[in-house]
Amino acid sequence: MKRRSFLGSTSCAAVSSIPLLNTLINLRLAGSIANAAPPVAGEYRAIVCLFLSGGNDSFNMLAPFSGPSSTHADSYQEYADSRGNLALSKDPEEDDDHLHEIHPLNTPGRTFGVHPSMPKLAARFEAGDAAFIANVGTLIEPVANRGQVIAASKHLPLGLYSHSDQIEQWQTSVPHSRSGIGWAGKMMDLIKDINPNQAVSMNISMDGSNVFQSGVTGAEYAVDPGNNNEPEGGAVALEGYAENYLVDKGFTNAASAAVDGMLARNYSNLLQQTYQEKRRTAQEAYALYHEATSGDLPGNVIFPNTSLGRQLRQVCKAIMGRSALGAVRQTFFVNRGGWDHHSDTRALQLGMLEEVDDAIDAFWAQLVALGVENQITLFTGSDFGRTLTSNDQGSDHAWGGNHFVMGGSVVGRKIYGSYPSLALNPETGPETNPLDTGRGRLIPTTSCDQYFAELALWLGVPQSSLPLILPNIGNFYAANSSNPPLGFLG
Template sequence: MKHKPAGMQASRRHFLRTAAALSTLGAAAPFALNLATLSSAAAATAPSDYKALVCLFMYGGNDQANTVLATDPDSWLQYQAYRATGTPDAIALPPAGGAGGVLPIAPANAQGRSFALHPAMQPLADLFGAGRAAIVANVGPLICPLTLAQYQARTLPRPPKLFSHNDQQSLWQSYGAEGAKFGWGGRMGDLLASSNGQATFTTVSAAGNTVFLSGKSVKQFQMTSAGALSIAGLNGLYGITAANNPLRSIITSGGSHLLEQEHASIVSRSIDAQSVLAAQLPPASALLAIPPWINPNTGQAAANPLAVQMQTVARVIAARNGLGMKRQVFFVNLASFDTHDNQRVNQAALLSKVAHALGYFDAALANLQGTDMRAQVTTFTASDFGRTFTSNGDGTDHGWGSHHFVIGGAVKGGDIYGEFPPLGLGHQCDVGSGSLLPQIAVDQYAATLGKWFGLAPGDIADVFPNIGNFATADLGFMA
């Protein structure tokens, strides 16, 4: 066979891709009619309101057993037996009512038990009591439902590379272990970006690059508290005015090489996006000021970087009308939850930052430049994995399932969704050392958010390919 020239190869590949795409439209109707139908359907489903999802990722694997606690007598006995070793390194928290004791909450679905939150999470306990925060129990990556016997016998598929930080972070945010290309936040953006006046700002990270926001077509927009970072020298170089500045021409000239052209395209897109956002983004001083964060271990005031990220998100939401936005997905994070050591001290500071930032964000959205946006914005937590119920001395080791929070005015708050697992060892959810076998899949957790966000059932099946393996795609925690 003769070797085909590169141009012919590329043309052939383009033709095959196009033909394959057209084949899915159906052969019974003319192509033009199908296009018209698709256009009408898109117009009919284009949202007229505004909604935003905010993923708060706790990197390192947050310990769920000291975050949401079952405090009924039987549960508390188990908790004390495994987490209070009688040494200064014990990781058990004090009971409610005493100094530094756990914070009681009263979920509607108490399941015959009583519950509390970590003592450093008062702002989140307040949101739960006000009905704007819910708990989803024992969530984790799953391919299909698993019993303990099935897990142990390996008779059904289970997620790859369990208990590995990088891989489980990727599984939570996307469809596979480390190296995955697309995240479910980005895929949601792919499907809804057409409703936005500025598609560039469909998926926005206030915390650097993340696979969660990577779509097949949308590209995540990364920013800091200073806004969209500009390229130095564009607004004046060696006395040359911005209008006559040759630097922009130099860095946006594509050249003949494909890499040069791609680089020039990215730089041009970045410059244009920075200019558009800068014109619409209100300064931090125009929003509710971040209240001081008090370190629960020292009593000293300090900066809370997570609250600053949340304020950055609020500023972008405040610019929604000027940017023509209808649907946005955001990403913020906080690191250092890998509490193998000194967990009592380290987790207290971390969870205090989480609760402080969430409390601030709720207050900022309550009057965002004169508008209450809490019903339009839903924040949810995620983390690599939960941790073992047993202590390793003064910390805990890598686990699997964990408890998570969903916060916002559209949340059916003040409740726990999913069956809260037994405490201790040897129960039906214990895969070793009290590490929890998840009873709710990340797919179900995310699909419930996606339905509220505006995804149709077919879109949900596209974004979450394993959702059909589970009994429900809606856990009921969104209004």
């Protein structure tokens, strides 16, 4: 008899001793689950959060290229004037590292430029498989101009321009208070019962523990993405434990038998029994996940041997094993850190954005090989945007920034939200750009709530339940609206 079967039978026989949650929360979650439309047979959907921690300078990731802005007849010249020595060229004869022109379908008279290191993303955009969301940021309520910020006449997010606060708020969508519960975690609380098998969490992280996927009723399942020496990665096994008896491995067999005996015990003490259930569940989850993801990926796609490449490869392994895992809905978290470029911004972004471009290109190719490109949506997040102005060496912490989404269900080749004027306000005199709070720190014109609501609805969260996940969504989007929050997912 396999140890997994033995342990499974003992844990099923035990009565669950997990303490009851707050009654009101339970009732609200149960009501929301009851109202959720069940997925059609064979349907699968997943979202992948690619977090660029440190604060990506995203107004060089997506920059004006031609046509007028709201404040200048030549939007590229306005961009160049504001960015100074951070500005990227759009002329291939002037600079090999030049912007790649894209032609959005919804910006008549204007084109935009994608960073020189991201030609593959630009190609995906032009093919209709990717879109940009302009000037997104944490907001409690709409903020129209610098005057409202200075006068504090609007509620503003806690700790603006702070890495720790803004990372937390991007991952919780609770900018008015500090929280350890993420919006993907709350989605899991709402819809996880859609998945017929609960042994492995609906939320899977390739970057360890995170706030984004931590819920009230559970947390993420963390997977090792591998490293330069051991690129395979995967579920992390209990060291020195073997599921089946091994020939001539007396010590391993003895240790494994001891673990089995320990896990088979039941306790009368509530805390001890709860902890025991967690240990059993973890061991069962490892066995299931390892078996479900042990095969080779189809298509001979070569992922770059970088941190991000390895993480996205592991995402594809989990997607490949979705049937064995009993997964109908999933979220994934991957992270590429190091974007706090107060100096050498242009030089550092050249290499780092190239790494992102290569990794997401391989990811797309693998999704196509798996036949699931229409069922996966990848989206980016970051602490905040950065100042338009240079500090002579790089850029500093700011507020709104640009992001991209990619997937077969993305209504692509469009820029959603409102791409802002990049004009700078003078230190004295009349205001040129109401969104500039100083040095090109731009007030967001699209809230994180709108961005996240679009993804949550696509994943299956009932529209009426959005406030449970995104408590401020009502300030930006009506719960009974017949229109989508932004419209980038079909």
